[in-house]
Amino acid sequence: MQHRADVVVLGAGMVGVSAALHLQQRGRDVILVDRLARAGEETSYGNAGLIETASVFPYMFPRDFGQILRTALNLSPAVRYALADLPEFLPWLVRYYLASAPHRALHSAMAELPLIRRSRIEHEALIAEAGVPDLLRGTGWIKLFRSDATLGTALGDLDRARQYGVEADVLDAAGIAAHEPNLSGDFAGAIRFPAPGFVPDPGGLAKAYAALFAKKGGRFLVGDARTLEREGTSWRIAGSDGAIVAREVVVALGPWSDQVFRPLGYSIPLAVKRGYHLHLAPRGNAVLTHPVLDSDQGFLLAPMTKGIRLTTGVEFARRDAPPTPIQVERALPRARDLFPLGEAIEPTPWMGARPCLPDMLPVIGRAPRHPGLWFDFGHQHHGLTLGPATGRLLAELMTGETPFADPTPFRAERFE
Template sequence: MITFGEAERFLGSESRVALVKADVLVLGAGIVGVSAALHLQKRGRDVILVDRHEGAGEETSYGNAGLIECASVFPYVFPYDLRQILRYALNRSAEAHYRFRDLPAFLPWLVRYFLASSPERAFRSAMAALPLIRRSLVEHEALIAEAGVPQLLRRTGWIKLFRSNATLDKGLADLERIRRYGVEADVLDDKAIAVREPNLSGTFAGAIHWPAPGFIPDPGALTKAYAALFVRRGGRFIAADARTLMQSEASWRVDGPNGALSGREAVIALGPWSDDVFRRLGYNMPLGIKRGYHLHLAPRGNAVLNHPVLDSDRGYLLAPMNRGIRLTTGAEFARRDAPPSPVQIERTLPMARELFPLGGAIDATPWMGRRPCMPDMLPVIGKAARHAGLWFDFGHQHHGLTLGPVTGRLLAEMMTGEEPLADPRPFAAERFG
């Protein structure tokens, strides 16, 4: 690879361009990158936030269920139940879907995900992430107060519905398991469900209300509010192509709109696009993609949804967003850049209309996003082994919104030599060899 400095020397002084300098370039303006930029800025670093879009939160951070999952002790594992695996394999579940033509592209990653989901390995991953999960809401509360957007945090928690005694029993067993880690929840019968959500219809064996998680009714707006705070405090947000990252003799550079952007250090926080940069630099980490879809719909009449509600037996979630009722789907396994295939929206929309009185669609078409996932269900946070000044902060899977601020703090502590709030070793890139 020819570095920027080598190219300058080869082409001569006439090729030199204006430099916009900073201490750190943070590549990616989703919730993860913006949070890292804010925490570095708090510690005295001059930071340039780089994204291909003019605004923050335009990709993965725009579309999700809006939950800050501070009660989610155990990660989303690959199922070990043979009946459930068969449903997934036959593409009969709305909770998971795959594109058969893309199977060769994601199957090796899926095998690693399956192996990492064994009870022993999944437990190790859960315990590694637990200190971050526990602080996730606290870190958001601090940034929300500083950004001046208290209206973007609701204290409703969320509700998980069960339609059969079998799934309810499993849910109750899971609840008992996580109570050992200080998490509490309310078990609801039909009457209690109706009190909390009077506009729901259907027959339920029961439900669990998780009161602790925060709910963000506009995740994209929250990311933009954090980015605006960063700019108000003197940070620079510049639209540029992070894929042009290259190392100079003592700095990292990206092609900017009016010249090069330069920083002594660089952070790759590009979510599902992180491998476009780290693979070119010689790193071979197993970044996988779980795609997801959402569609906003208007409620009919005066119907109100008070909490995000997961219909666990049918594999979809409804959330009362500022834009309307957001119908979100489970995971789609496909190539990152394959054309959208919103099959899960089509399957779940009739069921969602049975659950809650939904009117017409507000969005012209379903939105599609890409979750960046590592097979062991832990993000990559920390220093690059072979390049001075290069850092990683990506792979947050289903918990990007939840973990963005707390992992941004962890990374900033590592970069500035502070005592880290959690053991960073389980998140190191070297765990993949």
């Protein structure tokens, strides 16, 4: 059996499903391909659930010497690295550091700003069409600070972000208690960001979008993206029940995108920031309303459908290295001090990988040397946030529409 379409989208996470929907809306016959039979089962499943309209500045390499030293000594609660893997990812870290120079970081922020501003709008449209309003809450999120120093730095960052339309409320201890009465601790203050959306089941939202895609006539097939090859004027992939053939193909494989672009001769510097989460039951009648980041201790609690999700910061290690959930183990007693947490709901922490480029911008657009090949990957910490926005931008480029944002900063050629 052979399956034919106008476009094949490789990867059924939030980024791939969103691209498939936007292409479908523009009249393309699309096949969505993943190695798993359900959407949103990997990177898109494990995150803080935020549609982060307040993060106008990407997560760049720190410039503070004390913070760099703590990270180098593996003492930072928010960042850890595997010493054995250091030779592999150190060259990428150097590129990341250089791309984080203030003027270059500002360039990345301004390039991504139109996507950030569009992110919740695009999600709201898809959520309405998919009929899942319960998967978007308008709570925003809260960032806690335990010292005057960290609060002061954050307030300086907030002043800068407000220049680009970010709204926030600064909370004292009474304000924190009013919004989240079950939190405990000595806090210098907090910042509440009201505009970001919160998704209590990110993997479920990806599945809802995939169901919408299928309802509108799209096909979701299991296949192996690593088998992608050029066949005349088309692209061919081995599927579980026959070949999948299309004129155009979109690589939206997140941290696995290199398994396709490297064999084709592209040296795009894709790396991963690994992360972990664990779901726990709240104790007694305790309720958490907002996602809450304990910025000084490097973890976040989010009130997911499955339970309270404890998420960690960043682990630099090989994508496929065995899990080392040390950050979860260190954060768990601190999280129990912050909020009344009961037993773990799952036996072991989940691990995922955020696909990152050194400038913290995704690659979106045409592959420079292969007709019909398109890229949509590298969304760093913002795959859930940006998936529908970058899906729209990519679909506009592929169908000849005027793009809503300047695509130039996202071109793959910037690394050549």
